[in-house]
Amino acid sequence: MEQFFSYLISGLSTGSVYSLVALGLALIYRSTRILNFAHGDIATAGTFVAFTLLTMRAPFSLAAIVAILFGAILATGFYFVILVPAQRRDATQLGQITLTLGLGLILQGLILYFGGAEPQSFPFPLSEFKLYKIGEIHISQLSLGTLGISLMACLLFYLLVQKTRLGLAMRATSENLQAAQTLGIPTRRVLALSWGLAAGLGVLAGLFLAPALLLDPFFMLEPFLKGFAAAILGGLNSLPGAIVGGLILGVAEALTGGFISIAFKNTLAFLIIIVVLLVRPEGLLGVEFKERV
Amino acid sequence: MDLIESYREELQLIRKPWTRVWVGALVVALVLLPYFTPEHLVYVATIVSIYAIGVQGQNILIGYTGQISFGQAGFLAIGAFTFGHLTRLGLPWPVTLLFAGGISGLFGVLVGFPSLRLKGPYLAIATMGFGIAVYQIFANSEVLSGGRMGLTVPKLTPPFGLSKIAFMYYFNFSIALLMTLATYNIISSYMGRAFIAIRDNDIAAEVIGVNLTRYKLLSFAISSFYTGVQGGLYALFIGYLEPNMFTFMESITLFVAVIIGGLASVEGSIMGAAFVILVPQMFSSFKEMIPVVFGVTILIILIFEPLGLAGRWFKMRLYFRNWPFR
Numbered sequence: 001m002e003q004f005f006s007y008l009i010s011g012l013s014t015g016s017v018y019s020l021v022a023l024g025l026a027l028i029y030r031s032t033r034i035l036n037f038a039h040g041d042i043a044t045a046g047t048f049v050a051f052t053l054l055t056m057r058a059p060f061s062l063a064a065i066v067a068i069l070f071g072a073i074l075a076t077g078f079y080f081v082i083l084v085p086a087q088r089r090d091a092t093q094l095g096q097i098t099l100t101l102g103l104g105l106i107l108q109g110l111i112l113y114f115g116g117a118e119p120q121s122f123p124f125p126l127s128e129f130k131l132y133k134i135g136e137i138h139i140s141q142l143s144l145g146t147l148g149i150s151l152m153a154c155l156l157f158y159l160l161v162q163k164t165r166l167g168l169a170m171r172a173t174s175e176n177l178q179a180a181q182t183l184g185i186p187t188r189r190v191l192a193l194s195w196g197l198a199a200g201l202g203v204l205a206g207l208f209l210a211p212a213l214l215l216d217p218f219f220m221l222e223p224f225l226k227g228f229a230a231a232i233l234g235g236l237n238s239l240p241g242a243i244v245g246g247l248i249l250g251v252a253e254a255l256t257g258g259f260i261s262i263a264f265k266n267t268l269a270f271l272i273i274i275v276v277l278l279v280r281p282e283g284l285l286g287v288e289f290k291e292r293v
Numbered sequence: 294m295d296l297i298e299s300y301r302e303e304l305q306l307i308r309k310p311w312t313r314v315w316v317g318a319l320v321v322a323l324v325l326l327p328y329f330t331p332e333h334l335v336y337v338a339t340i341v342s343i344y345a346i347g348v349q350g351q352n353i354l355i356g357y358t359g360q361i362s363f364g365q366a367g368f369l370a371i372g373a374f375t376f377g378h379l380t381r382l383g384l385p386w387p388v389t390l391l392f393a394g395g396i397s398g399l400f401g402v403l404v405g406f407p408s409l410r411l412k413g414p415y416l417a418i419a420t421m422g423f424g425i426a427v428y429q430i431f432a433n434s435e436v437l438s439g440g441r442m443g444l445t446v447p448k449l450t451p452p453f454g455l456s457k458i459a460f461m462y463y464f465n466f467s468i469a470l471l472m473t474l475a476t477y478n479i480i481s482s483y484m485g486r487a488f489i490a491i492r493d494n495d496i497a498a499e500v501i502g503v504n505l506t507r508y509k510l511l512s513f514a515i516s517s518f519y520t521g522v523q524g525g526l527y528a529l530f531i532g533y534l535e536p537n538m539f540t541f542m543e544s545i546t547l548f549v550a551v552i553i554g555g556l557a558s559v560e561g562s563i564m565g566a567a568f569v570i571l572v573p574q575m576f577s578s579f580k581e582m583i584p585v586v587f588g589v590t591i592l593i594i595l596i597f598e599p600l601g602l603a604g605r606w607f608k609m610r611l612y613f614r615n616w617p618f619r
Binding site for chain 2: 085110
């Protein structure tokens, strides 16, 4: 039973990071119908910026903030410089998805060139080996911090979307673009902001994943794909769904890794994708189309 | 485009006598390639012809039927490992090659079932999940992947005293040529037109009498058959298989080839295959920059030339044909 709870806690902590990745994906999908294949690479780029600053002996908080801003600016720039001109030329949905793929490839190459392919360890103020004991359960400082910060980020994000005027504009834009434009909402700026926010969440997830995994140019690929799985599980166009999906995926992974087999752990996410899409394509909390053949 | 007056003309692969000359000259030049080029180029041309098969298959699915697939690496792995295991059992290569295509075609039908309900991005994710799941199954199962040392595939012995490289080139080139002819015929037949109708508007296609279920599944089956054959030929050419050859990046490479070459164009598929093989060869001293080149090309092509290299080629021909008029 203790074992079960410790798996549960570590699963929740990994799951909260997946939630962050999934939130970014769902936010962009909801407002622009684009699957952002560059999400993982933007996060990696941001984390590398943080790493470079840390090796230059910058304080961690400064490095983290700069990294998140860097990711946000990168994504906003991509939206304005590439996506908007493409949309002006009537790019199809597939074309726009492919554009993000292109951005991902470019970032991947640049990170490889500047960052090097060697895995490096990421200096982090929280330690993975310092354990706290709550009741009978051991929990590491890192996973406690991850869980705390991620849940806080989710909460702040929720408040932003649900309780502010900006959030209202974001929801309106994702609900109906033309109507929002008619009402005088600057949709292009709102969408650019959504891209920036999503990328910022991705970089935050990257910062918390880097100490546990080693930092190399491809370290975000797997968490990114799992974030995808989480977003699908919760429903691609539902923000609470992304959070719930991430937590469920994290716990499910930790439990299968602990009780069934470690080899099966990584395949689980992709099985979840396929099963969810076959049985309930709109996900747990999503509402979308139903189509018959 | 040209004016087509009869159904016979529509079915013709080559409409103008001069085109016949050009295409004939091109094929002859490609056949004579091993005699006047260095061995290295022949090697590259072999890989291009192997890839051209898979890219054509992918183009049938993405370009003609409009179903996105990011899972081609899965089919590639299934084809390659089927080929490897059956060859080791001692079956002759034509049988194993058919099996490689056939079994991956079967899996294509299985993956095609979600496509009946899913659209656009959702289908992309489902196929991506399939591709990665296949990779991980191969990576985690020693029986399937041939253990830690990988799976060695026995090579063919060249007949008629040909050198090894020239023989592999002729072997793969002739199969690629056959598959290209097959693609042209699929595209211009009822089946191809049904695919295009599904891409343009599936409900309208169904109303006209195209059986959506059958033709979507057929498109998946054909595309994964092509990819399976590519996997088999690749296994035979390299002579060695391990799961790491079939990661998500491989799916991306095939997808990039389709986009760069041009959606819904057979010539485009071949150009795209040549692009994704030749560029890494040219940039072999800056390996890190290869993804950057791919990415930048994708951005340029999607923004300025959505029809890809084939579209550019077509516009160039049109320009010269209409010259001096624009």
